[in-house]
Amino acid sequence: MNLIIVGKPGAGKGSVAEVFKEKSDIIHLSTGDIFRKEMKEHTTLGELALSYIGKGQLVPDSVTNDIIYKILEKNPSGSYLFDGYPRTVNQAECLEQMMEKLNMKLDLVCDLEVKDDLVIFRLSGRRVCKSCGTIYHVINHPPKKDGICDVCNGEVIQRADDKEEAIKARLNVYQNQTKPLIDYYKAKGLLRSVDGDQSALDVYLDIMEILDNEKGR
Ligand code: AP5
Ligand code: MG
Numbered sequence: 001m002n003l004i005i006v007g008k009p010g011a012g013k014g015s016v017a018e019v020f021k022e023k024s025d026i027i028h029l030s031t032g033d034i035f036r037k038e039m040k041e042h043t044t045l046g047e048l049a050l051s052y053i054g055k056g057q058l059v060p061d062s063v064t065n066d067i068i069y070k071i072l073e074k075n076p077s078g079s080y081l082f083d084g085y086p087r088t089v090n091q092a093e094c095l096e097q098m099m100e101k102l103n104m105k106l107d108l109v110c111d112l113e114v115k116d117d118l119v120i121f122r123l124s125g126r127r128v129c130k131s132c133g134t135i136y137h138v139i140n141h142p143p144k145k146d147g148i149c150d151v152c153n154g155e156v157i158q159r160a161d162d163k164e165e166a167i168k169a170r171l172n173v174y175q176n177q178t179k180p181l182i183d184y185y186k187a188k189g190l191l192r193s194v195d196g197d198q199s200a201l202d203v204y205l206d207i208m209e210i211l212d213n214e215k216g217r
Pocket of ligand 2: 015
């Protein structure tokens with residue numbers, strides 16, 4: 001099964017991916033996580049990514065498409081959960097070509113719907129583990145010990161792009177460059193909407209129900 005989760009910054013894509021990983025063998029493919037790892041290691045790609053991500057802008061399509069292709073071609077028979085990719089129509093078209101070439105099939109695109117004020121509440125309160133990436137929230141889901149990851153004891157920090165100015169820029173980028181994907185996938189009959197304003201577990205259960213219904217068709 002190959003599944004894309006689209007949604008505004010803070011819609012809960014990463015959080016629902018954590019539930020999927022807990023409950024299945026699906027491979028979580030988050031371009032945001034890939035870029036953050038490269039930035040942490042100060043690689044050339046990391047330095048390039050930082051120059052865009054810090055301002056809330058997208059990394060160029062050619063760079064991102066290349067990364068995805070290299071991953072998929074190594075294991076085209078895996079089940080993937082795409083989180084944060086594709087996020088432009090160009091990336092969606094490229095993914096389609098890659099999948100065709102690798103004989104892969106896209107099963108479903110889930111649009112996690114949330115309002116802007118919830119996005120701002122979630123992102124301004126989000127904290128992440130610097131070492132393992134586990135996602136927290138200062139009110140909804142704080143770590144048991146302040147500033148320390150429950151999973152690996154790593155340092156829990158605020159993401160560089162979760163500052164107010166970058167959040168606003170990311171919401172604009174979503175509106176102008178990512179939202180057109182909704183119509184793109186609707187036209188292909190692959191898009192289903194899911195209410196993102198519920199627990200990550202309930203979001204997961206809604207997606208599983210949609211997948212079950214699709215299988216039964
Ligand atoms: P990326 O890391 O993909 O960021 P994003 O799309 O802005 O999404 P977020 O990770 O901020 O939000 P999320 O939906 O995963 O929410 P989360 O689960 O963490 O990309 C970062 C940057 O990298 C981009 O801006 C761009 O520059 C670059 N980039 C990445 N991919 C790219 C691409 N394909 N092309 C070009 N550039 C690319 O949740 C947020 C908070 O809410 C957390 O605190 C969480 O605890 C809380 N929360 C989540 N769900 C719930 C829930 N159901 N109930 C209560 N609280 C919840
Ligand atoms: Mg995320």
